[in-house]
Amino acid sequence: MIPLLDLGCGGSPEGPAGAVGLDSRRMPGVRVVARVPPLPFLDGTCAAVRAEDLLEHLGRAEAIVLLDEVCRVLVHGGTFSVETIDLEAVARSLLRGDCSPELAARHLYCYSSFGEQWHRWAWTRASLTAALTAACLGDIEEEHARAWHNLRFKARKG
Numbered sequence: 001m002i003p004l005l006d007l008g009c010g011g012s013p014e015g016p017a018g019a020v021g022l023d024s025r026r027m028p029g030v031r032v033v034a035r036v037p038p039l040p041f042l043d044g045t046c047a048a049v050r051a052e053d054l055l056e057h058l059g060r061a062e063a064i065v066l067l068d069e070v071c072r073v074l075v076h077g078g079t080f081s082v083e084t085i086d087l088e089a090v091a092r093s094l095l096r097g098d099c100s101p102e103l104a105a106r107h108l109y110c111y112s113s114f115g116e117q118w119h120r121w122a123w124t125r126a127s128l129t130a131a132l133t134a135a136c137l138g139d140i141e142e143e144h145a146r147a148w149h150n151l152r153f154k155a156r157k158g
Contacts, residue, residue, distance in 0.1 A: 001045060001046075001047060001075070002020050002041070002045055002046045002047065003018045003019070003047050003048065004016055004018060004019040004020070004046075004047065004048045004049070004050060005019070005020050005022060005039075005041070005046045005048070005049045005050070005073065006019040006020065006021045006022065006050050007022050007036065007039075007049060007050065007051040007054050007066075007070075008022070008023055008024075008036075008051055008052070008053065008054030008057070009021035009022065009023050009029055009030060010023060010027070010053070015029050016050075019050070020032060022034055022036070022039075024036075036066055036069070037062065037065040037066040037068075037069045038065075038069050039066075039069040039070070039072070039073050041073045042073070043072050043073065044072075044073065044074070044075045044076070045073055045075075046073045046074050046075065046078060047074075047075055047078050047079075048074075048078055048079045048080070048081070049070050049073065049074060049078070049079075049080045049081070050080075050081045050082075051066075051070070051080075051081070051082045051083075051084075052081075052082070052083040052146075053083065053084070054082075054084070055082060055084040055121070055123065055128075056084050056085045056110075056119040056120065056121060056122060056123075057117050057118075057119060057120060058120060058121065059120045059121055060121045063121060063131070064131055064134070064135070067131055067132065067134075067135035067137070068135050068136075070135065070137075071135045071136040071137060071157055074157040075157070076157060076158075077156060077157060077158075078156070078157045079154060079155070079156050079157075080132075080137055080154070080155045080156075080157070081143075081152070081153070081154045082128070082132075082151075082152070082153050082154075082155075083145055083146060083150050083151065083152040083153075084122075084123050084128070084150060084151055085107060085108065085119060085122045085123065085149060085150060085151075086122075086123070086124070086125070086145070086149055086150055086151040087108070087122035087123060087124050088124050088125070089148060089149050089150075089151075090104050090107050090108055090122070090149050091104075093148070093149070107149045108122055123151060124151075125142070125151060128151060128153060129153070132153065132155045136157060136158070137155035137156065137157060137158075138155065138156060138157075138158040139155060139156040139158065140153055140154075140155045141153065141154050141155075
């Protein structure tokens with residue numbers, strides 16, 4: 001049993017204790033190198049899955065497949081924690097004049113220092129909640145995000 005699968009861990013060596021870090025390239029903290037989806041794990045082998053700053057790097061269709069894969073590898077009652085760009089928060093901030101067009105573009109289309117990792121999709125509360133629900137995840141709770149321009153949810157496989 002994998003206690004926590006950390007998707008797109010980005011080589012963060014300070015990841016959660018006991019987590020299995022997965023990313024598309026070998027870096028410190030990455031134990032599994034794989035391009036997702038699919039997830040290279042058997043059904044029901046993860047107690048929890050985390051994806052911080054990952055979904056925005058996938059196209060919408062690819063992200064939907066990944067959410068189905070998360071559901072597949074989670075045990076019944078397992079949790080999924082996700083944090084991603086909040087399209088509405090960035091748009092509101094831009095329209096209010098709280099951020100420049102350059103800053104809004106950086107959040108929406110960010111070019112990562114890890115290579116060709118442009119943001120390909122941005123989510124709203126409604127679209128992410130609908131995608132989580134469609135992937136068999138329930139008990140969806142919004143949590144405090146790490147940044148003003150992000151959404152953070154925790155959901156459970158029912």
